[in-house]
Amino acid sequence: MITVKGLQKKFKNFYALKNVDMHVKKGEIYGFIGPNGSGKTSTMNILAGLSRPAQGECTVNGLDVTKLTHPGDLKIGYLPEDPKFYPWMTAHETLDYLSGGRNTGHTGEILRWTGLLDARNRRVGGFSRGMKQRLGIGAALIRNPELLILDEPSSALDPEGRSEVLRLIKDLKGMGKTILFSTHILDDVERVCDTVGMIDAGQMMFEKPLRQLQKENTQPIFDIIPAHSVESNILNALERLTGVVSLTKSEGSLTVKVADNTVSVSVMRFLTDHEIVIESFSLRKTRLEDLFLHGVNTK
Ligand SMILES: Nc1ncnc2c1ncn2[C@@H]1O[C@H](COP(=O)(O)OP(=O)(O)OP(=O)(O)O)[C@@H](O)[C@H]1O
Incomplete structure (x- = not known):
């Protein structure tokens, strides 16, 4: 689903990504871990077609992201680190708006699945962080993409909110989706991931199936x-x-x-x-x- 080779990203003279290789397989949950400022968001922005790399190969959903004319061509669901919504819109209106007014049945399904059905007519401005994050995951799913890229979906939440988000991530896998999500909460990775990739200071440290990693380090x-x-x-x-x-x-x-x-x-x-x-x-x-x-x- 995602193949990255020798990815580099430069901000003026600073290399945020020096050499990133990644392989995300269809149908898996890939946990992308790394400390603050290690390059997770920079990588994910490139994968989502929102930023251009200085160098490297990067194929997402069969498309070369360095040659995209529009990020929408990728047909992925993307949840940014701090998703923003119009505060005066209700949850239902938000999803309807993002779906372009199509697919209202799907909107209802997403509201139920994210546990926001009862709150569907409340303004998003009054939502808790956890509710906003669940709405963000629902929004990433609105066009029914096969691949979801979620930037720190659970990191800012309390244990209950994190559990709910992790349940949604597991559900997505059950629906046959492929999920790449970043986090610095390692317990979350141990709870749901199939593969773990770790980045530090713009370089991949390792990429391994979680089971193998645990076995090797037993x-x-x-x-x-x-x-x-x-x-x-x-x-x-x-x-x-x-x-x-x-x-x-x-x-x-x-x-x-x-x-x-x-x-x-x-x-x-x-x-x-x-x-x-x-x-x-x-x-x-x-x-x-x-x-x-x-x-x-x-x-
Ligand atoms: N637009 C930018 N201009 C200059 N430097 C940037 C820019 N975006 C990111 N950086 C730098 O690139 C490095 C990687 O940042 P990035 O946001 O990708 O890390 P991260 O792993 O997502 O961190 P966090 O967990 O804190 O979100 C950091 O040193 C950051 O300061």
């Missing part, structure tokens, strides 16, 4: 919470088990560092043999948050 550490306290001689025996590298005990939980994931079998067997009731047994995953901080700080 640490062989088990966090075990026993239901009752475990005697120290049993803990010592557990620490001596083949494959166990170290064991640390803290406030009712055990941190067991192992050589690799397969050691889970003998650790579980040990716990069963010693009739240790456990409340939780989990393999620790490196959170995207850690990767992000690591990637940014070790550059």
